[in-house]
Amino acid sequence: MENDLISKKDLLELTGISYGQLYRWKRKMLIPEDWFVRKSTFTGQETFFPRDKILARVEKIKNMKEESSLDELADILSPSPKDIEITAAELNSGSIVSNAAVELFQDVFGLREHFSFPDILSVYILDKMLASGDISGEEGRVLLSTLEGHLDSFKGQNCDMIFIRKLGTSVCVLVSAPNQISFDKGARIAGRLNVAACIEELKTKLLNGGLANGKTI
Amino acid sequence: MERQSKSDLRINGLGSSSGGTFNYVQINGKGEISGDLNCSELQINGLGSVDGNVKATSVRIAGKSDIGGDLTGERIVIDGLVEIRGKVSAEHLENRGALRISGDCGAESFKSTGGFTIGGLLNSEKIEIEVYASCTAREIGGESVDVRRGRGFGIKDFIDSILPGLTWKKGLSVETIEGDNIFIEDTTAKVVRGSDVRVGTGCSVESVEYKNTFVAAPDAIVKRNRKI
16 A cells, blocks of 8 residues: 555655646646545644655646646546536447447436436446446346436436446445445346446547547436 | 626524525524525524535624535635635635634635634645644645734733733645745744755744755744755
8 A cells, every 4th residue: 555655745756746736636626535644743733645656647737737727627537427428429430339238228227318427437437347248138137227317316426337247236335525434245246336436437538539528417 | 797686684682593595694693594505695693503505705704604505706814713614625725713614614715814724625825824822733745834923902911910820723735835926924833845945933843845945944843844
């Protein structure tokens, strides 16, 4: 664990950013609260960060702040869903999700003209799980109904989606993150995804694909 | 801009409400709001309490208030005695009274001529504190941090002159201050880290870590300083 952390001082030196920038990004919630790890050292309290995550994030912010404002960045990086809507045709044509996932979604919820962000997110998570071979199509339905019914209640808080299998029965769980969760021996975790990370990936894909721009409600 | 016909909430005298979304909220007297409050303008004169979170464009509290949750606003002015049990985020926050925040306080600009206690981090682009009373925060961080001894009307001098034995605790006490540009007076801190650090009169700092410049006043106590 120790090796995976980087002190604030080292971070600033390594990336060349200032305290002012770091605190500004924190205020704008570009850096999640739970990455700030406070620890006692011989020089007093110091703040540490998960090394890989923070370095990747700082790099990302530095690259993206050229073309987007901090508020736009916050929108991309925050786990609260964005107000976007795309048509079924756009979703199909884009390389964001596979057709199989879209078809399964429409099979469960009926044909749709427009997809809101939570819908796209559900399809995206489904697609990821299907593509990795972690779950079957039938289990995909369980996943979709769980996401549809309960993802809202997390209201932008970070959460994990866990898929458990035991004796041929599968259960989909949403749990707020970071959190520890244990199961009995017979249960097997078929797949686990961090929803905030998925949202971020998806938003970046949508933006890069030009779908999010101009489609904002 | 959305323009919905939201109603106003006015409590004059004694009253209570279950909260909700309003345009203008004013409490004169004693008002209790149980639940979250969402409004464009909130003004409390007298005694006001809100159980939940408060979200308002402009907030002005001149009496004694208690907010059970978070306070979010663009412009917040505190003139009275205010306790917030959650966290505060604002564009501009001005404190001229006594402010107690249990969590973090984030604002683009933070100005205080009163006293405050912040349980968490005070995070602001521009922090200006004039020290007239006791100020405490766990951490302070931002772009520029400016803490000065209050130089206005000296109520403290007056009390000192009639009651010399009374120890009147004033000054800012904080564990760590981090910023690019730091100037402090009357401050007790464990660690001060920054690019340009000036430690002024009445300070006691255990350790200063600086990148470019470091200046200390003759009467300031700085145990260690280190260029990094």
